[in-house]
Structures are given as C-alpha cells and as structure tokens.
Amino acid sequence: MLLTISDITTGYGPTIVNRGVSLTLATREIVTVLGPNGAGKSTLLRTLAGLVKPRSGSVIFDGADVTGQAPDVMAKRGMVLVPEGRRIFTDMTVEENLRLGAYTRRDGDAIDADVKTMESFFPILAVKRRDKGGSLSGGQQQMLAIARGLMARPRILLLDEPSLGLSPLLVKEIQGIILDIGERFGASVLLVEQNAGLALSVASRGYLMQNGRIATSGPIEELRDMSLMRELYLGGVAG
Amino acid sequence: MDILLQQILNGLSIASVITLIAVGVTLIFGLTGIINFAHGEFLMVGSIVTWLAVANGISFWLAILLAMIVVAVMGFALERGLFRFTLERPTNGFIVSLGLIIVLQHIVIFFWNANQKSIPRPLNTIWEMGGVRIASVRVMVIFITAAVVAMTFVAVTRSRYGRALRASVEDRDTAALMGIPVRRYITGVFVLGSALAGLGGGLLIALFPITPFTGGTMVMKGFAVALMGGLGNLTGAVVAGLILGIVEGLSAGYGFSEWTDAYSFGLMILVLLFRPNGLFGGTSGPKMA
Numbered sequence: 001m002l003l004t005i006s007d008i009t010t011g012y013g014p015t016i017v018n019r020g021v022s023l024t025l026a027t028r029e030i031v032t033v034l035g036p037n038g039a040g041k042s043t044l045l046r047t048l049a050g051l052v053k054p055r056s057g058s059v060i061f062d063g064a065d066v067t068g069q070a071p072d073v074m075a076k077r078g079m080v081l082v083p084e085g086r087r088i089f090t091d092m093t094v095e096e097n098l099r100l101g102a103y104t105r106r107d108g109d110a111i112d113a114d115v116k117t118m119e120s121f122f123p124i125l126a127v128k129r130r131d132k133g134g135s136l137s138g139g140q141q142q143m144l145a146i147a148r149g150l151m152a153r154p155r156i157l158l159l160d161e162p163s164l165g166l167s168p169l170l171v172k173e174i175q176g177i178i179l180d181i182g183e184r185f186g187a188s189v190l191l192v193e194q195n196a197g198l199a200l201s202v203a204s205r206g207y208l209m210q211n212g213r214i215a216t217s218g219p220i221e222e223l224r225d226m227s228l229m230r231e232l233y234l235g236g237v238a239g
Numbered sequence: 240m241d242i243l244l245q246q247i248l249n250g251l252s253i254a255s256v257i258t259l260i261a262v263g264v265t266l267i268f269g270l271t272g273i274i275n276f277a278h279g280e281f282l283m284v285g286s287i288v289t290w291l292a293v294a295n296g297i298s299f300w301l302a303i304l305l306a307m308i309v310v311a312v313m314g315f316a317l318e319r320g321l322f323r324f325t326l327e328r329p330t331n332g333f334i335v336s337l338g339l340i341i342v343l344q345h346i347v348i349f350f351w352n353a354n355q356k357s358i359p360r361p362l363n364t365i366w367e368m369g370g371v372r373i374a375s376v377r378v379m380v381i382f383i384t385a386a387v388v389a390m391t392f393v394a395v396t397r398s399r400y401g402r403a404l405r406a407s408v409e410d411r412d413t414a415a416l417m418g419i420p421v422r423r424y425i426t427g428v429f430v431l432g433s434a435l436a437g438l439g440g441g442l443l444i445a446l447f448p449i450t451p452f453t454g455g456t457m458v459m460k461g462f463a464v465a466l467m468g469g470l471g472n473l474t475g476a477v478v479a480g481l482i483l484g485i486v487e488g489l490s491a492g493y494g495f496s497e498w499t500d501a502y503s504f505g506l507m508i509l510v511l512l513f514r515p516n517g518l519f520g521g522t523s524g525p526k527m528a
Contacts, residue, residue, distance in 0.1 A: 049416055075418030087413040089406050099399075100406050104418035152418065 001060075002027045002188055003048075003079075003156060008057035010040070010047050017043040019212045020057070025156065028182040030189040032199035034223070035209035041192040042084055044209075045158045048190070049081035050074040062155070076104045078155035084164065086145040090134030094125055097133050097144055101151030111151070118147040121177075121184070139170040146177060150185050157187045163195040171198055178202045200224050242492055245371050250488020251481070252377035252446060255384035256282070258480030259439035260461030262391060262473065263432030269408045269471030270428050272329030272525050273322060277339035279458025281433050285310045285440020286449040287347055290356045299361035303441030307434045314433025318426050326425065329525075340454070347451045357448035380442045387438060388477055391431070395473055404428070408471065411525050460500075463507040469517025479518060482506070 003025040010018040017040045025031050033041050046052045048059060050071035059067045061079060069077075080101075089097050098118055102111045119126035122143040128136060136144060142162055149157055159178070163171045179202050181187055193199035199206065200220055207217040208226075216226070260278055267275050285306040292302035317339070325332035364375040395401035407414040407421045415421050443449060443457070464483055468475020483503050490502040510518060 051412060051415070071412070071415035072418045072420045075416060081416050083413060083416065087410060087416075089409050089413070091409055092402070092405060096402055100402060100414075100417045100419075103399075103403055148417075 001025065002029075002062060003190075004060040005044075005048070006058050006060070008044070008047060008059070009055045010043050010052055011055060012052075017212050018047070018054075021209070021212070021214055022057075023207055023214070023217075025188050025190055027155075028186065028188055029205070030178065030182060030191065030203045032191045032193060032203035032206045032220075033209055034193060034196055034199055034206055035215075037194060039209040040212040041209055042160055045081055045160050045190065045192055046083075048074070048079060048156075048158055050079075051081075072104075075152060078152070079158065080149045080152045080154035080156070081158040082145045082149040082160060082162065084160040086138075086141040088133040088136065088141045088144055088148075090132060092133055093130055094128045094133060094136070094144060095130070097148050098125070098151050101148035102153075104152060114151055114153070118151065121180075122147050138165050139167070139173075142166060142170070142174065143177075146174075150181070150187070153185070154187050157181060157185075157189050159189060159191045161192060161194060163193060163198050171195065174198065175202055242371075243489075245373060246488040246492030247485055248373060248377050248381070248488070250486070250491065251484035252380045253487060254464075254480050254484025255380050256439045256443045256446070257457060257460045257464055257483060258388060258477060259384060259435045259442070260457055261464035261468070261476040261480055262388060263435045264458075264461055265465040265468065265471055265473060265476040266395075266428050267432050268465070269473075269522050270404065270525070271322070271326060271332065271425055273325065273332030273336070274329075274462070274470075275322075275336045275432075276333065276458055276462070277336040277343060277454075278432070278436055278461065279454030279456075280340050280343035281310050281314065281436035281454075282440040282443065282457055283347065283449065283451060283454035284313065284343060285437035286444040286453065287351060287356070287440070287451075288437070289441040289444050290358055290449075291351075293358040299358065299441075299445065302358075303438060303445075306441040307437040310437030310440070311430045311434040314429045314436075315426065318429035322429065323422075323425075344451045344454070351451075353451055355448045355450050356444070358444055361445050376445055380446060383438070383442060387435065391435070392473060392477065400424075400427075408522060408525070460503060463504060466521075467507050467510045467517055469519040469521030471522030472517060472519045475517050475519030475521065479510075 001024045005021060005023045008018055008021045021044060035041050043052055047054050050069050053068045058065060061077060066077060098115050105111055124140050124143060125147055162174050175198055178189060181189055191199055191203060203220050206220050206223045208215045260282055264275060264278050267273055288306040288309045289302045292305050293299055321335050322332050325335055360376050362376040362379055366373045366375060395404060403419045404424055407419055407424050411421050464479045465476050468479035486502055486506055487499050490499050
C-alpha cells in the first residue's frame with residue numbers, strides 16, 4: 001500500500017475531531033472520503049499534510065512512518081494538499097503560483113516544462129499567466145490550485161472540496177481533470193467531498209465518515225447503492 | 240539651486256541609514272507580525288562594532304563588513320533564543336524587543352561607557368562644483384545603501400527564495416504546504432534585517448558621532464518610514480525613505496532645522512490620516528489560525 005493510516009485521532013483543544021480513523025490508498029488509486037459537513041474530513045487531510053498533529057495513531061507513507069511530520073517535510077515526500085478554499089497566493093501571478101508549487105524541486109528545466117504542461121492541461125492558466133492570482137474567478141482559482149499541487153509532482157494529491165462554490169458545468173470539468181490525474185501525472189488521489197455526485201463518479205473506492213469515524217467503506221458501486229448513504233447524505237445535496 | 244542639491248544629499252544620507260532600519264523592520268513584521276523596536280539597538284551595536292574595529296586599526300570598509308556579520312549573528316541568536324518562542328503571539332515579540340532595548344544599551348554602556356563615540360571620516364574629499372560643496376562620505380553612504388537595497392529588492396522580487404518569502408508573508412500555512420520551510424525563512428529574515436541594521440550602524444558612525452542611545456531616535460524614524468510605506472511592504476519602505484530624506488533635507492535647508500523631526504513625523508501623521516495602510520498598502524502581519 002502506498003499509504004496506510006491506522007487509528008488516527010485528532011482534535012483541537014478539548015474537541016476531538018477524528019476518532020480512530022483507518023484508511024488505505026494504493027498507487028494511482030482514486031479514493032474518496034464522503035460525509036456531511038463537520039464530519040472531520042478536512043481535518044483528516046490536514047493531518048496527512050502535516051498541518052495538524054495527530055493525538056494518536058500512525059501514518060505510513062511508502063513504507064516510512066511519517067506520523068506528525070511538518071507540512072514542508074510531507075510536501076517534499078510527495079504528499080501534497082490542495083486546500084479547501086483554494087488558498088491561492090492572491091498577490092502573486094498565476095505563473096508564480098505554479099512555480100511555488102514546485103518549490104521542493106531543483107530540476108529547473110523540468111519545472112519550466114511542467115509549467116507548459118499545466119498551461120496546456122488548464123488552458124485558462126496560459127491566458128492568465130501574468131495576472132495576479134486574486135483576479136481569477138473561483139473556478140479558475142480551483143484549476144490553479146490543482147495545477148499548483150501537481151507542480152510538486154506529488155505521489156499523493158489530497159483534494160479538499162474542489163467543487164466548493166463551483167457551477168455544475170465547472171464541477172463537470174473538475175471531474176474530468178481528477179480522472180486524468182492518475183494517468184497523466186502518476187499520482188494517487190484522496191478526494192474529500194460533500195458533493196457526492198462528483199466523488200462517486202471519479203473514485204473507485206470510498207469511505208463514509210460520520211462524526212469523526214469511518215461509518216462504512218467499500219467499492220464505489222456498493223456505496224452508491226447503500227440506503228444508509230442515501231439517507232445520511234445524498235438526500236440534500238445536489239449532484 | 241546649489242544649496243538645494245547639497246541639502247537634499249544631506250537629507251538622503253541620513254535617510255539612507257533610516258531606510259536600512261525600515262527595510263529590516265518591515266521585512267520582519269511582514270513575515271512574523273513582530274515589530275522589533277530593538278532594531279535601533281541592532282544599528283547601534285553595528286556602530287559600536289565599527290568604532291571598535293576602526294580604533295583597532297582595521298580599515299573602515301572591513302569594519303562595516305564586520306559590523307554586518309556581528310549584528311547578523313546577534314540577530315540569528317536572538318531569533319533562535321527569544322523571538323522564536325513568540326511567533327504564535329507577535330505582541331509578545333514586540334514586548335521582548337522593548338526589553339532588549341534596555342539590555343543591549345546597558346551591555347554596551349557597561350563595557351564601553353555612555354560617552355559619544357566617533358571615527359575619523361573614511362572619506363575626506365569635499366567636491367566643489369559651482370559653489371556646491373558635496374562631502375564624498377555622504378555620497379558614499381547613499382550609494383552603498385542604494386546598492387544594498389536594490390540587491391535586497393531584486394532578491395525578494397525575482398529569486399526563488401524571494402518568491403517563497405512573499406508566499407510565506409501572504410499565507411504561512413499554504414506556503415508550508417508548498418514545501419517551504421517557513422521557520423527557516425523567519426530566521427533568514429531576522430538575519431538579513433540584522434545585517435542591514437549592522438551596515439546602517441557602520442554608515443551612521445561614518446556620518447555622525449553616536450552614543451549607546453542613538454538607536455532610539457533612529458528606530459522611531461525607521462518605524463515611521465516603514466509605516467508610511469505600509470508596514471510589511473518593501474517597496475513602500477524604500478520610497479518612503481526617499482521621501483523622508485528629501486523632506487528632511489529641504490526642511491533643514493529652508494525651514495527651521497530644529498524642526499526637522501517635526502516635519503518627518505508630521506508627514507507620517509498626514510500620510511496615515513489619508514492612507515491608514517501606508518502609501519503602498521501594508522500587510523496586517525501573518526494570519527493567525
């Protein structure tokens with residue numbers, strides 16, 4: 001397994017967020033963590049990226065115990081988070097944002113080539129290359145955030161609510177992009193979503209999180225059929 | 240016209256030293272949210288190192304290099320030993336810096352007394368051009384500052400490290416997600432800011448005699464310049480330093496020279512009244528999670 005999370009517990013102050021979460025991810029696999037708002041999905045991704053230190057449990061990444069390592073160390077190892085709300089560097093140009101994504105790399109020529117690759121993969125970024133990140137629309141910022149994440153040549157790309165605030169048309173586009181990531185960039189994807197429609201259409205396996213615990217998990221077809229899931233979750237959310 | 244040029248050069252030479260402080264203050268604030276009021280004492284230590292070195296027969300040029308190195312090492316030690324522990328609460332860093340003012344002043348007084356200290360002018364040439372008398376030492380101060388500030392500016396705006404620094408200023412957490420070791424950048428900014436203050440101290444003592452209390456007035460003006468330009472904004476600090484130099488030069492030449500400080504602080508108040516974020520817009524310091 002590329003990534004094995006065992007029995008992770010996290011919290012902020014007196015509040016426990018995740019309670020004994022375990023999860024696995026294989027090379028080039030797309031796995032989703034679904035669940036209602038506040039279930040602890042984002043905290044799980046932030047823990048994997050090193051922004052939150054777990055209280056207990058372990059994270060084994062490519063055979064190495066990386067539990068509780070700092071975010072810059074995790075990024076260097078190839079675990080890259082595209083954070084919720086995109087968190088584009090608004091005062092910096094689109095190209096600067098892309099190059100920042102490649103901070104851990106030293107292969108200058110390959111970085112130049114990857115900037116070009118991103119600009120062909122996300123054509124809007126080529127158009128906006130010299131524009132400030134803050135001038136981009138929400139959808140464009142999401143494209144930039146994903147491209148910036150891919151610039152690190154990650155082994156695992158953690159996507160936190162990439163569909164948040166996007167029109168159905170843009171969600172469709174994001175869906176295509178996620179499906180392409182494994183093939184074009186050789187990365188595994190761990191996708192956290194409230195938009196179950198998007199998550200179920202791209203992932204091969206899924207985990208359903210509820211109150212900080214994994215309620216159930218399995219192949220995506222099973223999850224799709226589950227009446228529990230419908231009741232918990234699909235009911236109120238537009239796919 | 241003749242006297243005008245002379246006065247502006249005089250103003251700019253003092254403003255150079257102030258700009259070197261302002262750049263350090265603004266860079267450190269931008270990344271950490273800490274307003275380091277002891278930065279003036281860093282400058283004063285730079286002056287003392289230069290004074291000691293020159294008194295021991297070392298050339299002035301080597302002495303200012305030594306001042307930069309000594310103050311940079313001091314900045315490194317203080318960041319690792321003190322400021323590092325205040326990063327979560329920048330106000331504590333500010334309070335630490337207030338304490339440092341007293342400590343640094345009194346260490347210097349303890350070893351080298353509180354008397355005025357001066358060095359022989361490193362450059363004695365006075366250029367006479369159509370009735371204008373220009374002291375080469377002042378031109379030297381302006382040129383060294385311009386060169387160093389330009390280098391800092393290019394490094395921050397063009398280099399990969401500068402890009403990472405600006406990203407860390409804008410959003411520390413996300414910068415860390417890019418793999419940027421933000422803590423190391425914080426140390427780096429303290430070291431750079433301290434080296435600039437050390438240089439400023441060396442240049443200052445080439446212009447005027449100093450005392451262990453010189454840092455106080457200099458940091459007030461440095462802080463005023465940083466505020467005028469927009470705290471955290473490097474371009475702002477440089478432009479505001481230039482404006483301050485011209486205003487001080489003109490006020491000394493045509494107004495009442497004893498009112499020079501009133502002009503500079505009056506200017507700061509005016510700027511802040513109409514543009515509370517400074518001329519170029521400041522940052523509000525790091526976002527605290």
